[in-house]
Amino acid sequence: MSTMRVEIEIWRQEGPEDRGAFETHVVEDATPEMSLLELLDRLNDQLAEQGIEPIAFESDCREGVCGACGVTVDDRPHGPVPNTPSCRQHLRAFGNISRLRIEPLRSAAFPVIRDLVVDRSAMDRVIEAGGTVDVAAGTAPDADDLLVGHDDAEVALDFAACIGCGACVAACPNGAAHLFAGAKLAHLALIPHGKMQRGERGHAVLNELDAEFGPCSTYGECVTVCPAGIPLEAVAAVHREGLRGLFRGRAD
Amino acid sequence: MAVVDAGKRSGAHQPGAGAAARPRPSTFVLKQVMAVTGVIFVGFVFVHMIGNLKVYFGAESLDSYATWLRRVGYPLIPHQGVLWALRVVLSVSLLAHMWAAITLWLRGRRARGPHRRRRPATFSARTASWMLPGGLAIAVFVVVHILDLTLGAGVAASGHQHADPDGTVHAYANLVASFSRPWMAVFYVVIMLVVAFHIEHGVRTLMQDFGATGRRLRKIWAVVGGALALAVVLGNALIPVLVLVGVIS
Numbered sequence: 233m234s235t236m237r238v239e240i241e242i243w244r245q246e247g248p249e250d251r252g253a254f255e256t257h258v259v260e261d262a263t264p265e266m267s268l269l270e271l272l273d274r275l276n277d278q279l280a281e282q283g284i285e286p287i288a289f290e291s292d293c294r295e296g297v298c299g300a301c302g303v304t305v306d307d308r309p310h311g312p313v314p315n316t317p318s319c320r321q322h323l324r325a326f327g328n329i330s331r332l333r334i335e336p337l338r339s340a341a342f343p344v345i346r347d348l349v350v351d352r353s354a355m356d357r358v359i360e361a362g363g364t365v366d367v368a369a370g371t372a373p374d375a376d377d378l379l380v381g382h383d384d385a386e387v388a389l390d391f392a393a394c395i396g397c398g399a400c401v402a403a404c405p406n407g408a409a410h411l412f413a414g415a416k417l418a419h420l421a422l423i424p425h426g427k428m429q430r431g432e433r434g435h436a437v438l439n440e441l442d443a444e445f446g447p448c449s450t451y452g453e454c455v456t457v458c459p460a461g462i463p464l465e466a467v468a469a470v471h472r473e474g475l476r477g478l479f480r481g482r483a484d
Numbered sequence: 485m486a487v488v489d490a491g492k493r494s495g496a497h498q499p500g501a502g503a504a505a506r507p508r509p510s511t512f513v514l515k516q517v518m519a520v521t522g523v524i525f526v527g528f529v530f531v532h533m534i535g536n537l538k539v540y541f542g543a544e545s546l547d548s549y550a551t552w553l554r555r556v557g558y559p560l561i562p563h564q565g566v567l568w569a570l571r572v573v574l575s576v577s578l579l580a581h582m583w584a585a586i587t588l589w590l591r592g593r594r595a596r597g598p599h600r601r602r603r604p605a606t607f608s609a610r611t612a613s614w615m616l617p618g619g620l621a622i623a624v625f626v627v628v629h630i631l632d633l634t635l636g637a638g639v640a641a642s643g644h645q646h647a648d649p650d651g652t653v654h655a656y657a658n659l660v661a662s663f664s665r666p667w668m669a670v671f672y673v674v675i676m677l678v679v680a681f682h683i684e685h686g687v688r689t690l691m692q693d694f695g696a697t698g699r700r701l702r703k704i705w706a707v708v709g710g711a712l713a714l715a716v717v718l719g720n721a722l723i724p725v726l727v728l729v730g731v732i733s
Binding site: 471 | 511512515516591593595596597599601604605608609612613685688691693694695697702
C-alpha cells in the first residue's frame with residue numbers, strides 16, 4: 233500500500249473564550265484511500281501515542297447523510313472536492329497534496345467549542361422558528377387522501393435533502409444561511425401540511441435569519457460546497473416566501 | 485386535520501430563545517430597497533444608453549433630443565419638469581441604494597466574523613465581491629459625469645458650451661470636447677465595464693430578491709441581465725473610442 237506524507241496545519245482552540253491558533257503536525261503514513269476524517273483519526277492516534285491531547289472534531293455516520301461532520305480545508309468548507317461532505321472526501325481526489333490547512337467551519341454564528349467543533353445551534357433556532365409543521369396529523373391517512381403532484385413531490389424532496397451541515401454558512405463571505413433556510417421553506421411550501429403555515433413560517437424564518445446570520449449577496453459560494461446539492465433557487469425561495477407573506481398578510 | 489395554535493406551543497414559529505436582537509430595518513427590507521432602486525437604475529441606464537445612440541446620427545440628432553428632454557410634456561408640465569422629477573427620483577434612489585448597500589455590507593462582515601473567506605472561486609463570487617467597490621466607483625463617476633456634461637464645471641472640457649437662453653443644448657459638441665481628452669475617454673470606458681458587471685450581478689441578484697424560483701424564468705432572467713449589461717457597455721463605451729479615433733467629431 234502506497235503511503236504519503238501529509239503536513240497538516242490544524243486549528244487548536246481550548247474553548248470558546250480561547251483565541252486559538254494553527255499548529256502543524258505531520259502524518260507520515262497517510263494513504264490515498266483515507267477520507268479527511270480518517271486522516272484526522274490517524275493524526276489523533278499519533279497524538280495519543282505521544283501523550284498529546286487529540287484534536288476534537290465532529291463526525292457521526294461517515295457516509296454523508298447526517299450532517300455532523302464538516303471542517304474547512306484550505307479555505308473551502310468540507311474540503312476541496314465540490315458538493316461532498318468531509319467524511320466522503322478522500323485524499324486520492326486531492327491530487328498531489330503534501331500540505332493541508334484544516335480549521336473549523338467559520339462564521340460568527342458558529343462559535344468554536346473546541347478545536348474543529350463548532351456550535352451550530354443557530355441553525356437549530358431557524359428550524360425552531362419555522363422548520364416544523366404544527367399539524368396534529370393523527371394516524372396515517374389513506375394513500376389517496378392528500379394528493380400531491382409527482383413534480384411537486386420530487387422538488388420538495390430535492391429541497392428536503394438538506395442535511396443541515398452548515399457548510400453553506402461557512403462558505404458565505406457574508407455568513408448568510410439563506411441556502412439552508414430556503415431549502416426548508418421551499419420544501420414545506422410544496423406539501424399539503426406545510427402549506428397551511430406558509431405565511432407565518434416565512435416571517436418567523438426571516439426574523440431568525442436576521443437575528444443571527446448575514447445578508448445574501450449572490451456570491452453563490454454556498455451551492456459549490458453543499459453536499460446535498462441544494463440549488464440557488466432556495467435563496468430565492470426565502471425572499472419569495474417573505475414577499476408572499478408580506479402581500480398576503482395571513483398565516484397560510 | 486387541525487392546525488394547532490402556533491402561539492400556544494413554546495418555541496414554535498417564534499424566534500429562538502437564544503436569538504440576538506434583530507437589526508432594524510430588517511435585512512429583508514434593505515434587500516428589497518436595493519432591488520427596487522436597482523430596477524430604477526437599470527431602467528435609467530438603459531434609457532440613457534438608448535438616448536446616447538443618437539450621437540451616431542450626428543450633432544443635430546443628439547442636440548435636438550437633449551433639447552426635447554428639457555421641453556417634454558410642455559405645456560402640461562413646465563420646462564425641465566420631467567427632467568427634475570427624474571433627478572429627484574434618481575437622487576433619492578441613489579442615497580437609498582448606497583445606504584442599504586453599506587448597511588448590508590457591515591451586517592455581512594459582522595455575521596461572518598473575523599475569519600474571512602479568502603478565495604472566491606466562481607464568476608458570480610468575483611462579481612459579487614466587486615459590487616461595493618464598483619458601486620463606489622460608479623458613484624464617483626456620477627459626480628464627474630454631471631460636472632463634465634451637465635453643469636460644465638470643474639472637470640468639464642475647456643471648450644464646454646452652456647445651453648443657449650432659448651434652451652438649445654450643445655450636447656454633441658460638449659461630448660466631443662470632453663472625450664477628446666484621452667484620460668476622460670479611458671475613465672469612461674473603464675466605468676462602463678464596471679457598470680456592466682454591476683448590472684449583470686445586480687440583475688442576477690434581483691432574481692433572488694424578488695423570489696423567482698421557476699427554473700425557466702431564472703434562465704431567461706439571467707440571459708436578459710447579461711444582454712442588458714452587454715448592450716449598455718457596447719452602446720456607451722464605443723462613443724469615447726469613436727471620438728478618440730476621429731469617427732465622431
